[in-house]
Amino acid sequence: xxxxxxxxxxxxxxxxxxxxxxxxxxxxxxxxxxxxxxxxxxxxxxxxxxxxxxxxxxxxxxxxxxxxxxxxxxxxxxxxxxxxxxxxxxxxxxxxxxxxxxxxxxxxxxxxxxxx
Amino acid sequence: xxxxxxxxxxxxxxxxxxxxxxxxxxxxxxxxxxxxxxxxxxxxxxxxxxxxxxxxxxxxxxxxxxxxxxxxxxxxxxxxxxxxxxxxxxxxxxxxxxxxxxxxxxxxxxxxxxxx
DNA sequence: CAGAATCCAACGGGATACTG
DNA sequence: CAGTATCCCGTTGGATTCTG
Numbered sequence: 128x129x130x131x132x133x134x135x136x137x138x139x140x141x142x143x144x145x146x147x148x149x150x151x152x153x154x155x156x157x158x159x160x161x162x163x164x165x166x167x168x169x170x171x172x173x174x175x176x177x178x179x180x181x182x183x184x185x186x187x188x189x190x191x192x193x194x195x196x197x198x199x200x201x202x203x204x205x206x207x208x209x210x211x212x213x214x215x216x217x218x219x220x221x222x223x224x225x226x227x228x229x230x231x232x233x234x235x236x237x238x239x240x241x242x243x
Numbered sequence: 244x245x246x247x248x249x250x251x252x253x254x255x256x257x258x259x260x261x262x263x264x265x266x267x268x269x270x271x272x273x274x275x276x277x278x279x280x281x282x283x284x285x286x287x288x289x290x291x292x293x294x295x296x297x298x299x300x301x302x303x304x305x306x307x308x309x310x311x312x313x314x315x316x317x318x319x320x321x322x323x324x325x326x327x328x329x330x331x332x333x334x335x336x337x338x339x340x341x342x343x344x345x346x347x348x349x350x351x352x353x354x355x356x357x358x359x
Numbered sequence: 360c361a362g363a364a365t366c367c368a369a370c371g372g373g374a375t376a377c378t379g
Numbered sequence: 380c381a382g383t384a385t386c387c388c389g390t391t392g393g394a395t396t397c398t399g
Binding site: 139140141145147151153155156158159162163177179180221226233235 | 338352
């Protein structure tokens with residue numbers, strides 16, 4: 128009985144935690160952006176090329192939101208014309224496990240679908 | 244050079260894999276539903292109560308989509324009135340790592356926000 | 360109990376054109 | 380290059396009501 132209560136409560140906390148994350152990383156693209164920047168620093172145009180299908184509008188909006196949440200950092204370089212570099216923050220890099228687990232499952236899933 | 248190419252290519256595949264998953268688990272609620280059902284079988288009304296904030300419409304829509312993708316199973320029981328039980332499939336349970344990693348990060352994040 | 364149906368607002372997200 | 384602005388549509392998602 129006690130165990131059931133604690134399991135139920137723990138489950139509720141889990142749901143809440145997951146909901147927090149899904150809220151922070153909402154939309155189609157944020158996780159991909161994070162994963163990309165976990166690999167290496169990238170510029171706006173690099174990301175646009177690397178992340179197939181994303182539009183400029185969504186990219187800049189998502190970058191802004193991720194920056195606000197301190198998951199990524201925006202560096203403007205003194206070049207002509209301006210170059211802007213995005214990189215993962217230390218805090219953002221704590222998401223690396225998360226992105227790699229997602230990617231791993233995605234690989235397996237794709238294989239399964241292909242095998243069909 | 245070879246290494247850079249392979250890293251870039253690997254990164255592209257990762258992005259694609261992540262995009263697949265984000266497509267499959269799109270919306271605010273699906274991951275929470277999966278996580279819930281990883282704990283135990285649940286009925287429609289249970290899920291509605293457990294997952295705070297979800298509406299009936301979204302719950303049934305998401306359950307349907309998850310069922311189509313064979314991540315969960317719907318069992319209708321011969322009772323009066325009808326009872327319906329949802330449970331995770333074997334395939335769906337391969338998402339357990341994913342949900343727990345997300346939840347873990349969510350817990351830490353919440354702590355950080357609280358502290359911050 | 361387990362939904363389906365309807366209505367409606369808000370947001371996501373693509374295309375295109377424009378700016379410094 | 381690195382965005383911003385505008386237009387526009389489809390989807391998401393909540394509230395409420397209805398059904399077997």
